[in-house]
Amino acid sequence: EPEVTQTPSHQVTQMGQEVILRCVPISNHLYFYWYRQILGQKVEFLVSFYNNEISEKSEIFDDQFSVERPDGSNFTLKIRSTKLEDSAMYFCASMRDASYEQYFGPGTRLTVT
C-alpha cells in the first residue's frame, strides 16, 4: 500500500542552523501539507502546496520557513535559522484530491539545541 515517507526520522541541530526536512508524498496525490506537533500540544497546520505553489499558510509559517517540490516526487520544508521553539514533530501529508482524506507520514522529530 502506498505511503508517505519522511527523512530523517530525527534531526538534531544547533540554534541558528538551517535544516531541510524531506518528504515523499504518495505518487498520484496532488495536495501536499506540512504540520507540526510540539510535545504535549495539538497537531498544527503549517502550509499547503498545490499546483506547484503555496495555497495556504498559517501564521506559524513565517519568513524562516519555505517549501519546495524540486523534482516531482520530493516535497521539502526548509527552516533557515532554527530557534529553540522550532523543536517539534514535523508531519508531511498528501491528499489525492479535494474530496479525499489526507495521509500522513511518520514524522521527523526536530530537536534544536
Place this chain on the structure above:
Amino acid sequence: DQQVKQNSPSLSVQEGRISILNCDYTNSMFDYFLWYKKYPAEGPTFLISISSIKDKNEDGRFTVFLNKSAKHLSLHIVPSQPGDSAVYFCAARLMGGSARQLTFGSGTQLTVLP
C-alpha cells in the same frame, strides 16, 4: 483558538466493550470531519470520515456520528480491542478554498484493557 475540542484527554475501556470518543467544534463552516489514530513515534493514521451532509458513517468496527445542530461528533468502536489503544484525533476541514487544511483537536488517549 479552540475550534475543535476533545474534552476528554483519556478514556479506559474493557476489551470487547464499546469505546465512545467525543469531539465538539465551533466553526459552522467546517464541512468534513475525520478521525485519525496515532501511535507513539508514528504519524496520524486515517480511520474514518464523514461529510456534513450525513449524520452517520460506518466502517467495520468504527462508526462516526455527526450532530450538526449540536456541533458534535463521536467515534464509536465496537468491540474494542487492545490494539485500539492509541491517541485518537478528531479533525475538521473548512468548506471551499484550495488548501483544505485540517484543524485538529487535542486528542484522546484510549486504553483498552484486556
